[in-house]
Amino acid sequence: MDYESRHVKWYWLILFLAYCTLTGYLLFKNNPLLYSNSELRAQIIGKDLGSLKILPENRPSTADLGPEVFPARHDLQRSGQIQPGRSFTWELKEVQNFPIPAEDKLQIEGVAADTHGFVLTGKSPWVTSVTFEGHIKWRYKFKTLADDQSLFAPLVDKKLTYVFHPSGEAIALSSATGDIVWALTLTDAIVAQPFLWQEQLIVPVREGTSTKLITLKRFNGDEVARTKAIDLKPGFLSSYNSALKLWIFTSDNKVVALLPGDWKPAWAQTLTDPIRGFAINNETSVFVTTLGAKAYKLDAKNRGRVEWEMDLSKSAGGSITYLPYTNRLNFLLTNGVMSTIDAKAGKLLWSYNIENRNTMVETWAQRLKGAAIEKYKMEWLHKGWTIWSPCASKRVCIYAPNKGALIRRIPLIGDPVAGPVQIEDTWYFLVKKTDGELFISHVAHEDTKSPVDSTEQNR
């Protein structure tokens, strides 16, 4: 450029215009059509999603992890039956209890167990693995947890404990040591309790206003598949109907059956009120209770057709227990009353106010030995199936299924919160004393040597 001349020469002007054009070209090349930031981000993420946020890079390539140990409601059908193949003594008492050391009071909401102890989660970012003798095995802490959030209940298999943060973190820890085996940050929030299915871990995550299921390999967290949006609301619960090989989900007032594998809906049934607890499966039948104080029997083989519905005096406090051979359903109501209904006809058989004031509001079913059938004049046809339930305050009771006759009352050191985990001839309960302190209570045959303080036993 001629520095002394103020007038811009034509060739400089052309050069300047060319430069301006180049600037404009580069501008649009780097941001075509000035697309929105969110689109840009989506495009960037879309380029390389697979390797996004799973660690470590060198994870196990294969492993036999077995089925879930002590699943919720004791089996995937969520029927509340413990060890159908075994019968037990009724002459039980609390033989030992161990305090769980906790720096701050654990607000337990999710409990899982393996053969060595409990894994506890709740309204804090801590996951605590504690042995049945009350020793802390290991603890894991997520970075943060909002005040209005809770960690999901852990899942435990032969070797791993899976823990979940609602923001979308899934972590597999060694059940023995608490070491991280893999840690995955999902791009979406986890909206319902994950579950194990065969060799896979199924994690429900948010997809707009619906849910999608992400299938992960249990041993290394690799993603196997993800579904499209499924019409399931956050907080849904899952159970498995083994007769029809269907997963049954209860979501708000809907019961939805999905085919495992591709997770396509088989049928959906809408009820009048929101459903309380799990859907219970027995053969091709599905039983649910609702917050509107109703109980339903659905026919899973017939697209969830309602076979019967019955009104309850109060809504159920928790899930239903199915008593085999007697073909009865048993549950606790929110007012502390225990009800038993005929699963075939949908009629109330008996109702008995057991004044349950414990934190735990779910019953379960176990078989007693022949001596108990004889002693308590139960029917041999019922194979010794009895109802076990938290009762009154700080107690667990055993009832006969016929008319609810009390067989045994087992006082505990505190309110039963979770359990039981039944290993060999011992039942392990998580109990809470009135001051909030947590204990692990061991219940066994009354002849078992008891190191428990006699004052505790005589409360």
Added chain:
Amino acid sequence: MDFFKANLWEIKKSGSLRILGALLALFHVTQFYLWWDQGHLPLTFAQEDIPICWSMFESCEWLRAIPIGALTSVYYTYGSFMALAALVFLLTEFAGIGYFFLCFGTIAGLVVYFQDFRLSSNEGFFAFFATVAFLLVPAKHRLMRWLLASLFVASGLSLLSPAWLSGIWFVTHMAVPIKLGEWLAAVTVLVQMIGGVCLIFRDGRYFWAGWLSLFLLCISQLYTGELFLASMGVGWLLYIGFDEFELRKAEREYLYQSFIRPEPSFLWGGILLSSFWLAQVLMFLPYSPQSHLRSFLETWTVTPKVNHQECDQRTFARFKEHTEEIDVKPQLASSPQLSCNPYIFYLDLRGLCRKMKARDPNFATLMSSLLIRDIHTGKSYLAFESKDVCAPNLSFSDITEARWTTNLDM
């Protein structure tokens, strides 16, 4: 000595260059103030075990040969000499004294600046680069005009990336709608690239249009909180404005000009400008192996205001009885380029190891993984992943080898 005399003569005879001298000194005073405000940053870094080397140095341990006491003196010399230079240039006619204060202040400043790569910033680069050119390169009027125009254009060029043009910077800093953020980002680039070029036109329409648009941009940058960079831009524009007036006046008084000293050669200025532009163009070239020349020129490159990398670090602290995921507070890195530097992450982790060991006897080690994504390409790579970051003899070169492997036999 003649060399200095010639340079000094140029400054003495021009009011606008004296103003520029004062402005440059003030920029350094601001730089000193920012370091001081952040806890004497250069001295803090100098007291750390391991320095972060500038890319042009293969090793920078030798920089630690300066005792901390001596470095502290140099550091304060920098601040005080620059303040004196600014006062002398602004308030007195003794340009020579101001020139030598600026000279010694710059030497002291460069000694401090090159101590650690974490001290690098666009502002620091602009200030030192322009000061060295101002002090040592002849044909200052023309050079400074071209140089300052180049700095504006290079700054605009560094923003020509999807990372900036997505508008995310404006969205995060000013909470504007995304679309507005995008347009603001585009306008910023256009104004700097085209307005910068306009500054070298002699035609008043182009010059003042460019000057005004850049001035408005710098004023708006003051609003967005980029005080130092924006003040620097305003200062330069004020100098260029004065320079333009001075040039016009000189043209009007052409007949009365003394030609005892001819116009200095622009050769050295041309070489300096060419080197500067070579460095800027480097970052647009595909990756080539590291060479000494490339490393040297990299230090002359204007750093993009937004990082084109995204880093995802997850760190777990292992204690005797528990493991917890923790946040590692990053060390202060003034340059966005450093925000995803694995070495900085490594240093942060090692520092945290020491702190946690001292604080908690049950602390065992840190496990950490750093994933870096290039948002230009969308590709990511694992910078490092280690199960025992606190191992006593672990060095940065080992950290990539000490892989975090899990198996189910544990």
